[in-house]
Amino acid sequence: MTSQTTIHLTINGRDHSLNVEPRVTLLDALRDRLDLTGTKKGCDHGQCGACTVHVDGERVLACLTLAAQVEGREITTIEGLAGADGTLDAVQAAFLEQDAFQCGYCTPGQIMSAVACIREGHANSDDEIREYMAGNLCRCGAYPNIVAAVRQAALEVVS
Amino acid sequence: MTVHNIRHADSRHGDASDGAVGGRLSRVDGPAKITGAAKYAFEQQLDGLAHAVMVEATIAAGTVRAIDTRAAETTPGVLLVLTPDTIMEIKGASDWLGNPPTQKTYSPLARTVTYSGQHIAAVVAETFEQAVAAAALIEVSYDETPAIVDLSDPKAGDGIPIDAMTKEWGDAEAAFAAAPVRICAAYNTQREYQAAMEPHGLIARWQGEELTIWEPSQWLDGMARTYAEWFGVPFENVRLVSPYIGGGFGSKALALAHSAVAAASAKMLGRPVKLVLTRPQNFTSYGGRAATRQTVTIGAGRDGKIQSIVHRGVNETAVDGMWVEPLASVTSIMYATPNFSSKQNVVRVNTVVPGAKRAPGENPSAFGIECAIDELAHEVGIDPLEIRLRNYAEQDPEAKKAWSTRQLREAFASGAERFGWSKRSPKPRSMRDGHQLIGWGVAAGTYPVRRAYGEAIVRILADGSVEVESSSIDMGQGTYTILAQTAAETVGVAADDVVVKLGDSRYARAGVAGGSRLAGVMTGAVYKAATSALDQLVGLAISDPRSPFHALQANTLVVANGRLRSPRGDGPDVSIAELLASVGRDRIEAAGDTMPANSTAEDRYKNYTTIATSIPHTEGNYSRHSWCAHFIEVRVDEDFGTVRVSRVVSALDSGRLYNPKLAESQWKGGIIMGIGQALLEEGIVDRRHGRIVNNNLADYLVPTNADIPDIEVISVGIPDLHSSVLGGKGVGELAIVGVAPAIANAVFHATGKRVRDLPITLEKLI
Amino acid sequence: MRDFSYVRANSIEAARKAAALPGAMLLAGGTTLVDLAKCGVAQPETVVDITHLKGLDTISVDASHATLGALAKMSHVADHAGIKSHFPAVSEALWQAASAQLRNMATVGGNLMQRTRCPYFRDPSNFSACNKREPGSGCSAIGGVTRGHAVLGTSQACIAMYPGDLATALVAFDATVHLGQRVLKVDDFFLLPGDTPEREHDIRAGEMITAIEIPGSAAARRSTYLKVRDRQSYEFAAARAAVGLELEADGRTIRDLRVALGGVATKPWRARAVEEALKGKVLDEDTVRKASGLAMEGAVDHGANHYKIELAPRVVARAILKLGETA
Ligand SMILES: Cc1cc2nc3c(=O)[nH]c(=O)nc-3n(C[C@H](O)[C@H](O)[C@H](O)COP(=O)(O)OP(=O)(O)OC[C@H]3O[C@@H](n4cnc5c(N)ncnc54)[C@H](O)[C@@H]3O)c2cc1C
Ligand code: SF4
Ligand code: FES
Numbered sequence A: 001m002t003s004q005t006t007i008h009l010t011i012n013g014r015d016h017s018l019n020v021e022p023r024v025t026l027l028d029a030l031r032d033r034l035d036l037t038g039t040k041k042g043c044d045h046g047q048c049g050a051c052t053v054h055v056d057g058e059r060v061l062a063c064l065t066l067a068a069q070v071e072g073r074e075i076t077t078i079e080g081l082a083g084a085d086g087t088l089d090a091v092q093a094a095f096l097e098q099d100a101f102q103c104g105y106c107t108p109g110q111i112m113s114a115v116a117c118i119r120e121g122h123a124n125s126d127d128e129i130r131e132y133m134a135g136n137l138c139r140c141g142a143y144p145n146i147v148a149a150v151r152q153a154a155l156e157v158v159s
Numbered sequence B: 001m002t003v004h005n006i007r008h009a010d011s012r013h014g015d016a017s018d019g020a021v022g023g024r025l026s027r028v029d030g031p032a033k034i035t036g037a038a039k040y041a042f043e044q045q046l047d048g049l050a051h052a053v054m055v056e057a058t059i060a061a062g063t064v065r066a067i068d069t070r071a072a073e074t075t076p077g078v079l080l081v082l083t084p085d086t087i088m089e090i091k092g093a094s095d096w097l098g099n100p101p102t103q104k105t106y107s108p109l110a111r112t113v114t115y116s117g118q119h120i121a122a123v124v125a126e127t128f129e130q131a132v133a134a135a136a137l138i139e140v141s142y143d144e145t146p147a148i149v150d151l152s153d154p155k156a157g158d159g160i161p162i163d164a165m166t167k168e169w170g171d172a173e174a175a176f177a178a179a180p181v182r183i184c185a186a187y188n189t190q191r192e193y194q195a196a197m198e199p200h201g202l203i204a205r206w207q208g209e210e211l212t213i214w215e216p217s218q219w220l221d222g223m224a225r226t227y228a229e230w231f232g233v234p235f236e237n238v239r240l241v242s243p244y245i246g247g248g249f250g251s252k253a254l255a256l257a258h259s260a261v262a263a264a265s266a267k268m269l270g271r272p273v274k275l276v277l278t279r280p281q282n283f284t285s286y287g288g289r290a291a292t293r294q295t296v297t298i299g300a301g302r303d304g305k306i307q308s309i310v311h312r313g314v315n316e317t318a319v320d321g322m323w324v325e326p327l328a329s330v331t332s333i334m335y336a337t338p339n340f341s342s343k344q345n346v347v348r349v350n351t352v353v354p355g356a357k358r359a360p361g362e363n364p365s366a367f368g369i370e371c372a373i374d375e376l377a378h379e380v381g382i383d384p385l386e387i388r389l390r391n392y393a394e395q396d397p398e399a400k401k402a403w404s405t406r407q408l409r410e411a412f413a414s415g416a417e418r419f420g421w422s423k424r425s426p427k428p429r430s431m432r433d434g435h436q437l438i439g440w441g442v443a444a445g446t447y448p449v450r451r452a453y454g455e456a457i458v459r460i461l462a463d464g465s466v467e468v469e470s471s472s473i474d475m476g477q478g479t480y481t482i483l484a485q486t487a488a489e490t491v492g493v494a495a496d497d498v499v500v501k502l503g504d505s506r507y508a509r510a511g512v513a514g515g516s517r518l519a520g521v522m523t524g525a526v527y528k529a530a531t532s533a534l535d536q537l538v539g540l541a542i543s544d545p546r547s548p549f550h551a552l553q554a555n556t557l558v559v560a561n562g563r564l565r566s567p568r569g570d571g572p573d574v575s576i577a578e579l580l581a582s583v584g585r586d587r588i589e590a591a592g593d594t595m596p597a598n599s600t601a602e603d604r605y606k607n608y609t610t611i612a613t614s615i616p617h618t619e620g621n622y623s624r625h626s627w628c629a630h631f632i633e634v635r636v637d638e639d640f641g642t643v644r645v646s647r648v649v650s651a652l653d654s655g656r657l658y659n660p661k662l663a664e665s666q667w668k669g670g671i672i673m674g675i676g677q678a679l680l681e682e683g684i685v686d687r688r689h690g691r692i693v694n695n696n697l698a699d700y701l702v703p704t705n706a707d708i709p710d711i712e713v714i715s716v717g718i719p720d721l722h723s724s725v726l727g728g729k730g731v732g733e734l735a736i737v738g739v740a741p742a743i744a745n746a747v748f749h750a751t752g753k754r755v756r757d758l759p760i761t762l763e764k765l766i
Numbered sequence C: 001m002r003d004f005s006y007v008r009a010n011s012i013e014a015a016r017k018a019a020a021l022p023g024a025m026l027l028a029g030g031t032t033l034v035d036l037a038k039c040g041v042a043q044p045e046t047v048v049d050i051t052h053l054k055g056l057d058t059i060s061v062d063a064s065h066a067t068l069g070a071l072a073k074m075s076h077v078a079d080h081a082g083i084k085s086h087f088p089a090v091s092e093a094l095w096q097a098a099s100a101q102l103r104n105m106a107t108v109g110g111n112l113m114q115r116t117r118c119p120y121f122r123d124p125s126n127f128s129a130c131n132k133r134e135p136g137s138g139c140s141a142i143g144g145v146t147r148g149h150a151v152l153g154t155s156q157a158c159i160a161m162y163p164g165d166l167a168t169a170l171v172a173f174d175a176t177v178h179l180g181q182r183v184l185k186v187d188d189f190f191l192l193p194g195d196t197p198e199r200e201h202d203i204r205a206g207e208m209i210t211a212i213e214i215p216g217s218a219a220a221r222r223s224t225y226l227k228v229r230d231r232q233s234y235e236f237a238a239a240r241a242a243v244g245l246e247l248e249a250d251g252r253t254i255r256d257l258r259v260a261l262g263g264v265a266t267k268p269w270r271a272r273a274v275e276e277a278l279k280g281k282v283l284d285e286d287t288v289r290k291a292s293g294l295a296m297e298g299a300v301d302h303g304a305n306h307y308k309i310e311l312a313p314r315v316v317a318r319a320i321l322k323l324g325e326t327a
């Protein structure tokens, strides 16, 4: 039984139509079908946060989301975060400045998570940032710098 | 398409001097990484790409009786099912030392199973989903035999003595027997995994006899050699591309069984094939750190002066592969002792061959000796920092050579000062905050300076920009950035005007990025190539009749900020671009390498594709090492036994830092991995099945952001020109060494309980 | 993952009907379902997507009770001001569960339905014996790696720990599950493994969780949730306790106490023996620690999980003492 269906996804403000089986996850749709490889696959089971994207403005894991399930929702990936003219989001700029990454593989997920963390109002103290960023593993161990970057960006976003 | 060569106009922070060697330039590959534009190796989109998945053995020992592939083969989208019987013939390849293969052919799919998780079949399909679904339908039957599951298995025995690991001087046994103070304890570390966030995987594509492999790699030339030998094609026919690596930590230096399967299936199908290991497969397709057991025996005077160290170590290895984790590497050099003895065995168990994980050898070794000296300090009633100073090794006790540089005393002093060590109350269990017992621990670490030769190409282009090419790699250590800084400073241009191209085996060759050697090797090679490019540039400017400097009759010129002028400031002042235009050149190119002058082509090949030519750290008159001291505070909940690290101050001597911003990040990363090792990480084996059951990121616990406090790192290094051309030692591995013992010592101080068996989990403390 | 067909339900009725068909499964946040489908544990033929149903995600709270729509997200409930003030233990249980991303996906209905994290259950290709997955096939965990397994409520057939945080808080406060026609106490909704570990909930074909209701009480208002684990975050509990406390006017004598445990039992575990032992007593550390030991009555360990028997009463005691301190 292979049941291809056509689905329509709105990603970074653009519409895409795809012919996929219902079992295809949003993550594999992005990476294997749409050449949007900024969203990373670290575990494929909700255990690492590398695949974090925004759906209707909230951070979620693309590896446990079926592509079909998010038809009609607004999807934002790391590729859609900077302004159309290439202006970096405050969080992106802070990550660069604070050296909040090394290998860079967890980084798109960290940044998407951080943007949402600030938006949710969960970036009020270093401890709160640590807790609310705990769903994004970083094996390079950039954590202290990530906290610094989120703290910095949170202040910039407010002011 | 494959290399990151975007110019990063906004990648700089701080002042212009940041672009020089030693400056705090932000990562030049940063903008690509934070926007999602950086394409990692197996993210290339190729026409006709097919997807492969591996099928693994579910027994730990025995033989495969039959593999039923019928259901898989008829699944929609399936293109190929590979078993040991159907995969094409692959030749044996030499090992990483360059030793010729022991077998004529190599079967990446096993008939004889020696560990659970070993690859036995593979499925290739049109889509990833189809391949996964088909793989689940493959039925395998086995003849199972008893397995040796780990070091504590009664069947494991004492193992094989590794004579090369024996180190002895004086009469350690006799001195121990005569010592007024004697301590003896056993220390264990468990199987740990690199667990890089990017899984292993690759895309393989054949075009005729030419093979292109997009694979995250710490060693392009070494892996290209393996592929060439496997498939019987010339080395030049294999191109390895690895523009970014999502973390390696020692795991991504070799072509592995699944790599061979992907390349073979691409050849058999005549289509490019992508194969990415699942997270669980990343626990069994290559080795993590071997489990180790050590006993450390110290004989000392009442004054805490060590008179004898007797050390015995064991590490596990595979049934069909050898891994020696050098367990005495720190034991034998950290402290001055007139008498020393160390011996090591390896024990074969049914596991994948263990491999390199950050600071192999030094890491477990330091856990033994740095806990043992803490035990000695407690025994004789001397402060743990003081006892380390009393036994300070003024020269390498083993090699009996002077240290090239050893800023360990400075590390102890500045770390202790920042941490506030003098306020430590000496008695265990004497500091608390509510329900939390507080403990302070110290430990030292070290890592040898591994050296090798490297080569690079530096070009000065018509627009005045500089291009650096090397087949070395950046997995987060900052190679792109420090090579840009090196070339910028050497040629005399801004770092923004340098483009560094890495991660393609078509570029100038490079050896393995392991053992923290790459920065020293490559800055040296780039420095040489850039110097020679600069010489050419200046030579042209002086001697070419069309040059505006020709009339000046100068014998040298100054190049700075991309402009040339005479040292005295008289005469013309022109940009590099203008100069090149005036002499009618579109580029200057120089190759540079640090190989001995009379090296043959064969020497070079061997140098870059094996590790046989690395230079001993005790070569000549000096013993070369990086050093560090960690001061760590833990909080242990008195009811729950949970340990949280609440403060870390580490002072480190990596020699000269090419870019302190990036070096500090790597140090912190090493410390964090050490926190994981101390408190969380352990491959747990089901003893009946010989299988790792926590083979995923929810059950194999690596630290989260919430587990990590602020970490203060202090650089105490000075340039060490015996270690590298520009004075750096090693950065990447150093900082993890000594973290686990510092934490174990802090836990003892907090609780009065000595946990000698990592990780220190709550049940060991309640 | 096996291929399946996908239907999007546009009413509760349609969802119920579709889900009643053989091989059909509801898809809420998908954080259990998609995960287990990838593991080969869940093999739905049809996935019935209920995430687009309107009106099932409301959260309403007043002093007398809270009603959580089945599709309310864990994160939204955790951050809800009314939940925080009237049911702090519920909010704390939720924000300490999983990760921020998972909580944005996962629904409270799905949360009650999540399956055990027993590694043998989750790996059918390596471990064929699992009574929960394949009734009668045996239990791979017994005699194996048991560090995370239950010590309370186990049977010969299964020792799997129920991992959910929310339900632990819910049973402490006598919450109910609305299944359309039927309304069950959370305590009754979860079943002990006994001889039928494959049946975890009292839910019938064609039934669907529509809401969770939590009665308000003084104990719920003064409540807390304590979760102990190896890692500081993003991990299931080694032991956890939801506790609610009401004191007499003297500010020392315990009038009402609610204690529920998790991380140690096969279902959310109400520790009534502890409650009874302490009601009417003056709250002091010794009394509380002694009574907390009663939580482990009948506990049986399987080697590596022995520490839970020591740990859980301490977690209970500390949670109660913490509430006692917050006057
Ligand atoms: C890495 C990881 C860590 C986690 N850590 C924690 C943790 O620390 N604490 C914790 O509590 N949880 C944790 N979870 C589990 C998570 O909370 C659950 O997976 C989640 O709550 C399930 O909700 P869902 O909406 O995603 O359910 P789904 O996956 O959509 O559904 C789960 C099951 O319930 C059924 N179902 C869904 N909705 C209904 C309904 N309304 N009526 C009847 N049946 C229904 C589905 O058919 C399915 O069988 C973790 C999960 C992951 C992946
Ligand atoms: S404990 Fe339960 S879930 Fe785990 S293997 Fe045994 S029967 Fe299966
Ligand atoms: S890939 Fe989605 S959480 Fe790891």
Ligand code: FES
Pocket (backbone or CB within 6 Å): A100, A101, A102, A103, A104, A105, A106, A107, A137, A138, A139, A140, A141, A142, B197, B246, B247, B476
């Ligand atoms: S930067 Fe490498 S995993 Fe986070």
